[in-house]
Amino acid sequence: MPTSLTATGPEAPGRATALPIHPPHRLLMGPGPINADPRVLRAMSAGLVGQYDPAMTDYMAETQRLYRGVFRTANEATLLVDGTSRAGIEAVLVSLLEPGDRVLVPVFGRFGHLLAEIAARTGAEVHTIEREWGTVFGADEIEAALDAVRPKVLAMVQGDTSTTMCQPLAELGALCADRGVLLYSDVTASLGGNEFVMDDWGLDAASAGLQKCLGGPSGSAPISLSDAAVDVIQARRHIEAGIRERDDEEHGTRIASNYFDLGMILDYWGPRRLNHHTEATSMLYAARECARLLVDESLPGAVARHALHGRAMTEGLVALGLRLFGDQSHRMHNVIAVHIPEGVNGDAVRSGLLHDFAIEIGTSFGPLHGRVWRVGVMGYNARHDTVLLTLAALEQVLRAAGTNPTPGAGVGAAKEVYAQ
């Protein structure tokens, strides 16, 4: 037996060119990614099965069912796009929008710009309205813009991590339905930590990622599509050469991407099981476990958990002498921005936290870069111990940076929230 040639055989000495993965411990209290739930990491180490194995197609069906619970929808077309949350956004936009279609994108932070930019690459006519960072839109502003632009799709993020704001969506579904507009929201930053009720609110499309309140690693994008959205996509249905059968009809403007062609991805997840990509099985295991844990906890329970720990962190940050950024009545529960105090080097404080306490917090993008810190309390890290540890360490680092926080004030304020 040529055991020396097998993959499990001994390694030749001196050949090792890199060490096995062994990352340092970090407590990730920034805007995401955060530490994945250990149960999600364990799910990913499960063995693989074949792409059409009954065990695999059962897991796919269960994943769909669980994400209907997470998105709070009855949409049959609820599935995973194999890529990061940005892949989910692009799949929705490139599948819904044809060149020349009008799309309205209300922008209140970096990720609004991202939706506009992805939409523009589909060849759509992109109309934006903008709000100052740290604020959200009123339904009346969006209604006026819908009437002025008369778009095919209204696309906006629910929570924009760049500003921590959470856009109210509940009234927009009716405004869109009255005008025959499809409503799409990217809920990557908010889902699981803030109320989101896809069907009650009348959304036609939603996309997410695992690395925020869902408690998983980046790399899989759950999405859900209403029947109306599916109809738009199926009107552009094409099946790729090599697996097309004689009676498959072809029609409509072909979607400009193969990988993100949701018509084909629906055929893969649907009863026909038509081969498309090779499903990223380990990431599907992770995505399924994220949803399983959330549905077990109940979505309202998870939202309440994020609200509680977010409030405790907020009170603690204020008690440390930090000033909150943005309209607090519209803040996401799971991420809080504070102004970096005058005279303090924001990056030095972040480095000190990381170096001495292995705790990561973030800054932001564009106009807020270096002006705010962003602190996340989400997913597996929405816990009291993480909140208290972060506040205790931050107090030390702030003192070293020359500010004068009242000793114990941050932790004390958070404990008061928990005692209520």
Add this chain to the structure above:
Amino acid sequence: MPTSLTATGPEAPGRATALPIHPPHRLLMGPGPINADPRVLRAMSAGLVGQYDPAMTDYMAETQRLYRGVFRTANEATLLVDGTSRAGIEAVLVSLLEPGDRVLVPVFGRFGHLLAEIAARTGAEVHTIEREWGTVFGADEIEAALDAVRPKVLAMVQGDTSTTMCQPLAELGALCADRGVLLYSDVTASLGGNEFVMDDWGLDAASAGLQKCLGGPSGSAPISLSDAAVDVIQARRHIEAGIRERDDEEHGTRIASNYFDLGMILDYWGPRRLNHHTEATSMLYAARECARLLVDESLPGAVARHALHGRAMTEGLVALGLRLFGDQSHRMHNVIAVHIPEGVNGDAVRSGLLHDFAIEIGTSFGPLHGRVWRVGVMGYNARHDTVLLTLAALEQVLRAAGTNPTPGAGVGAAKEVYAQ
């Protein structure tokens, strides 16, 4: 302390809606995906670190270095696309091709059709030449087509799993260089199990996946780009609104995808570390471990291992009375197709193997669907025990299906190969 509200708190009884992941054991001896190496699965369960943590950027740099060893290239632009192997194909094609560009795609199986179809969606003018499934192209045929079409890019798969054929590429680099054509190959099915020497052969772009000879799960696509390919991409450089700075220049026809814009992905992996997607950290851990194991073994060593076990499986299948499909002098080492014997129900045999022995083999697509079985010997499953077990089980199932294999002939023939 509100422990009942923490993510680690006890679960409310009766809420569980799905069981934890616990897939059945399978030995995946089809055309891929295959069982991931346990070391790769373990790497994925490592804790996450922040996106710009020094530990993370070090892992990214190491991953790049290791994949230079796998692709056998000095290309600085060697990195991962966050998606399945198909995502890597689309990233290369949409970044290299502008609408109206000519691309030549020699097609000798399903995955050639896939390259043509992805290229067509970029708006490129796609020219194909076709060969009967089970054969490969001669360099002279490709040279003649290059002269007739005068494309910007020659795009072809190295190994097409649908037919098991492995296209010789070594002579094509010079033909392309003489004509100013960029040479791209999708090496997903072949890399690590068949010779591939990117720089010596003069390739400008290559893309792969983890789920074949690399021994990982689907979901990450290693790619490499020559300086010439990078120049083409950088000539179309755009930075997205929201993170653009005042002195960033914009030029060229914008790439039609944001997610697959390799210019932006290069900025993310390069020294500027400009934010793009949130890197799929667990899949990066997996991809890095796949490369680490291959580079440790040495690429020629891995190719020799696939050649040995592929030969043993081939001899065993023949000894069981099965007739090989396709031009054996151009077969990939890692996947073997055999004709399904007259009168045998191919799917019943596959089901029997899966049900009784937990072993999966495949059939194929399009013209070969139901006509051949495909047996894979790759990655972690390129071992003598997997070969002998598969042959032993197949003998049983073939006998039950009414054929009359000589008892012990399959295992015996494979053992003879190992004894040589």
